[in-house]
Amino acid sequence: MGGSTMDQIVQYIQSYLNTRGLTPGAAGNMFWVLVYIMLVFLGLSVAVIAMNWLERKILAHMQVRLGPMRVGPHGLLQPIADAIKLLLKEDIMPAEADSFVFWMAPLIVVLAAFTVFVVVPFGPTHAITDMNIGILFMLGVSSLSVLGIVMAGWASNSHYPLMGALRSSAQMVSYEVAMGLAVVSAILMTSLNKDGTGTLSMIGIVQAQQAQGVWFVFKFFPLGLIAFFIFAVAMVAETNRAPFDLAEAESELTAGFHTEYSGFRWSLFFLAEYSAMIAVSSIAVTLWLGGWLRPFPNLLTGPTWDQAFSYIPGITFLFFAATCFYNTVRMPKHPLFRIQTIGLAGFGVVLGLIGLMLFISGVSMRIQDIFWFSAKVAGFMYLYIWFRGTFPRYRFDQLMQMGWKVLLPMGLGVLIGTGGMGLRSEIWNQAVLPFGRWIWSLV
Amino acid sequence: MTPVATPFFFYLFAGMMLIGGILVITRKNPVHSALALIVTLLAQASIYLMLYAPFVAGVQIILYAGGIMVLFLFVIMLVSIERSMKERQFNSQRVVGIIAATALGGLFIAVYSKGKDIFPDHAVRMTAAEAPNVQSVATLLFGPYMFAFEIASLLLLVAIIGAVVMAKKRI
Amino acid sequence: MESMLHITTLHYLVLGAALFLLGVIGVLTRRNVVIVLMSIELILNAVNLNLVAFSRMSGGLHGQVFAIFVITDAAAEAAVGLGILIAFFRNKETVNIDEVNLLKW
C-alpha cells in the first residue's frame, strides 16, 4: 500500500513534466507550485541582497568613493553583515504606538511586495501561475502596500511618520492613475490581432508581442515609447525612490513613515522596497520590453542564431568570473588580505562553474528565458540607482503637479492615440471615407 | 482550473468576512474599523474568485482595498479622532436600530427557508463563465450596458467635482 | 452535514444577508460618521456578493457587470461622503453624526 502511495506521489509530481506549455498553477499541480514559490522567493532574496551591494557600490563609484570594502572582498559580504546586525538589534516600539497596527504594517507591505510575483512570467512556463487578470492582480496587490505604509505612519503616533505616510499615500494613489493609463495602452496593443481580443494575462501579453513581432515599446512609434516613459516615471514614484522619495525624505522627515521602526521590522520595509522595485520593473519588462524574449526574436531567426544567443548567459557568467579573477590578481599581496583574496577567487570559481553549466544545451535552453528577463530587470535596477545618484528631490506640490497635470493627460493622449492607430483602417473606411463622400456629394 | 477544497475556503473566507464586519461596527477606533473592513473586502475578493468572477475580484482589490480604503484612512488621519474615541460610541436609537435589524434578519431567514428550493440544490452549475472572464465582461460592458457605463463615468465626474467643492477651503 | 459541504447559491446569499445586517446595524447605531460610511460600504458589498452569486447561478455575466457598476457607485459615494465629512469637520470639529442637525426642524 505504502509503495503504491509513493508511486502515486511520484506520478503526481511527474505528471506536470508532461504538460507542455503550462505553468504549474495553470496545470493545478500543487507540488510544483510550491517548488516554484520557493524558487521565486529564494531568487528574490538573493536579488535583494545583490541589489543592496550593487546599489552601494555603484552609487559609491558615481560619487568618487569606494563604498563597502571591509567585509569580504570588495564588501561582498556587507549585506549579510547588515542583515545580521539588523536581526540582532533591539526592536523598539514607541510607548504610545498602536501595537497591533504597528506590528502588522511591515508584514502587509512585505506580503504585498512578494505576492505580486505569483503572476510574474520569467518564461513561457516559468511562472507560478498564469491568471486571466494577471496585470490587474499585479497592480491591485501592489497598491495594497500603500495600506501598510499608512498603517505604519499612523501607528507610530508621531508627526514625521504621519506626514510621511500621508505624502506617500497621496503620491502612490495619484501615480497609480497615470500608471494604469499607460498599462491600459499596452493592453490595448495586445488586442491588435485577428480576432481582436486582448488579454490581461502576463504570459499572454508577452506572447502577443511575440506574435506581433515587435516589443510594445517600439510599437506605433512613438506612442509605445511615451507610454513606457509614463510608466517608468510612475513606477519610480510608486516605489518611493529618488527623485520621488518624499515619503522618506531624509532631510525633511528624518525617515518618513518608518522613522520609528528599527531592527527586524525596519529591514522588512527595506526588503519590501527592493522587491517592489523588482516587481514594478518586471511589469515594465513584461509590458513593453518583451518579457522573456531574447533580443531580435523575429529578425535573427534560425537555429544558428538560437544557438548563438543561448551562449550569452554562459558568457556573461564567465565574464563575471573573469572580473573576479582579475581583481583577485589585483588584491594587495599582504598576509592580512589572504583570506579575502582566496574568497574572491572562490567566488570567481563558483561564477565560472555556473557559467560553464549554462553551456550545457539542455540547461541553457531552459535558463535562457529567465536570463533575459532578469537582465532586463537588472537594467531597470541600474536606472533606479542612477536616478538616485543624479537627481535632487521633488517637492510635494511639484510631484502632484507632475502626476496630475503632465503624466495623466499624456497617458490619456497615448491611450486615445493607441486606440486610433489600432483602428486606423476602420476609422478610414467607416468614418473618413463616408464623410468625404458625403462632402463630395454635397459639392 | 477548478477551485479546490471549496467548502473549506468558503467557510474560511466567510468567517473572515463576518468577523471583519463585526469588528467594523464595534471598534472604537475608526482606523481599526477601516482595517477590519479591508480584511472583509479582501476575503470577499477571494469569494468572487471562487464564484468565477476574477475581474470583479481584481476590481474589488484595486478599487476598494487599494483606492477607497486608502481614501478612508486618509480622511481618518485628517480629522482628529481623539475626541470621538472618548465619547459614547452608540447613539440613543441603538435599541430600536438593533430591533429593526433583527426584524430584517428574521425576514431574511423566513424568505430563505421558505424559498430555498428554488436555488439549485447542489454545487452551482458549470457555465460559460469558464471562458475568458475579462473579455466576456468587456463584451457586455461595452455592448448592452454601454449607456449605463457612460452614466457611471458621468457619475464619477460629478462625484469628483462634488468632493472637490465640498472639501476645498476656498475655491 | 451534507448540505454544509456542498456550497450552493443559498450559502452565498446567507453570507450576503448576514453582511447586510451587520451594515444596517452599523448605520443605525454608530455615532461616528466615518464608521457609518464604512457600514454603508458593507451594505454595498453584501449586495455585490448577491449579484455575483446570482450571476454564477444563472450562468450569465450580467450580475458581474452590475457588481462593477455598484463598485463604481461606491467609489463615488465614498468620495462625496468623505468630502462632506471633511467640510463638516472643518465647521464643527466633530465627527459625531448626531450633531449633523442643521437641517433638522
Place this chain on the structure above:
Amino acid sequence: MTDPNTTLSHLDLADLATHEKPFLDANELVINMGPQHPATHGVLRVILRLDGEKVLGLECVIGYLHRGVEKIGEHRTYTMFNPYVDRMDYVAAVSNGLGYCETVEKLLHVEAPPRAQHVRVILTELNRIASHQLWLGTHALDIGAITPLFYTFRDREEILKIYEKYCGARLTTHAFRIGGLQYETYTGFEKEVKTFLNFFRPKIDEYEELLTTNRIWVERTKNVGAISAEDCIALGVTGPVLRASGVKWDLRKAQPYANYKNFDFGIPTGQNGDTYDRYLVRMAEMRQSVRIIEQAVDALPEGPIMAKVPKVMKPPVGEVYHSIEAPKGELGYFIVSDGSTQPYRVRVRPPSFVNLQALDLMCRGELVADVIAVIGTLDIVLGEVDR
C-alpha cells in the same frame, strides 16, 4: 493625531499663545524640527506651525551650542583669545582669524607687512571657496541630490591639504597672528596654490553641470524663500543673501580691508533674491575668489611677515569696530580695551546669527520642504549663531 502642544516646553507654549490662531481652523499642526534633525545643520531647533504642509510661521530656538566665546574673551589676553575665534564659524576659521587680527591691529595701530597681507588674502579666499563648497554639498544634500556633496568634499580636501602644510591644522587653523603671520610660507606654496586653482576651475563647471540646469533643482529653488532687498537691509542680512537680492554690497569693495583694493574682482549679484539666485551668486563668488587668489599669488611680494608688535599687548584705552566680508556675510568684532592685557569686552557680530533672523520671513507661505531648502541656502553655522 495627538495634541501637538505636548511636544513643546512651557516656554514655547507661552510663545505660541501669542500667535493668532485662525478662526476654527483645526488643521494647524505644530511640529518640532531639531535640534537633532539631519537638515538643520547642527543643533538648530525650528518650531514650525503648519497648515497641512504649508508653513504659517516658524520660530528658531538657538543656544544649544553656546560656549560663551565672548565671555571667554574677557579673561584671555589678546593673543590667547586668537584661537578661540576659529571655533565660531569652524568651516571658515581663517576668515574669523583675519577679522579678529585686523581688529586688534586697528586697536594697536599697527599694520601687517604687505607679504603677510597677501598671504592672508590667499588663505582667506581659499577659505571662502572651502566654505562655499561645504555649503553647496550640504545644501544639495538637503534638497536630495547626494552626489555633489562628495564632489565638493573631494575638492575641499585639496584646500585643507594646503592649510595643513602651511600651519599644521586643517579645520581650526589659527593661521594668522596679530601683526602678521607666524610662519613663512612653505617651499612650493605658490606652485601648489596655482595647481589647485587650475584643478579647481573645471570643478566649478562640474558642479554647475550637475545642478544649474537640472530641472528638478531649478524647480526646487526658483522663487523659493525669496526676500526683497528692503527686507534684507531692514533685517541686517548681509553676504551672498543680500547680494542675491540685488544689492551690490561687499565689504571687500565698500570698506576695503587687508589689501583687497589692489585686486580686480567683481561682485556677483542676483535679482530675485530666491534660493536659485543665492546659489548662482555663491557659484560666481567661487570663480571671483579664484581670480583674486591668482592675482595675489602672482604679485606675492618678498619681505617680512610680521610687523613690530609688543610681546605683551596693552592697547590704548578705547574701542574699535572692524568688520570683514566673511563667506557668510559681514563678520564684525567690537573690542573695548581698558588698557590692560585683556579686552574689557569682546562682541562678535556673526553673519549667520543675523541672517538666521530672516528665516521666518522667507519661509512663510512656503512648504515644509522649502524650509529645508531655505535653511540650507542661508548657510548658517550653529557654532557662529550660538557662539
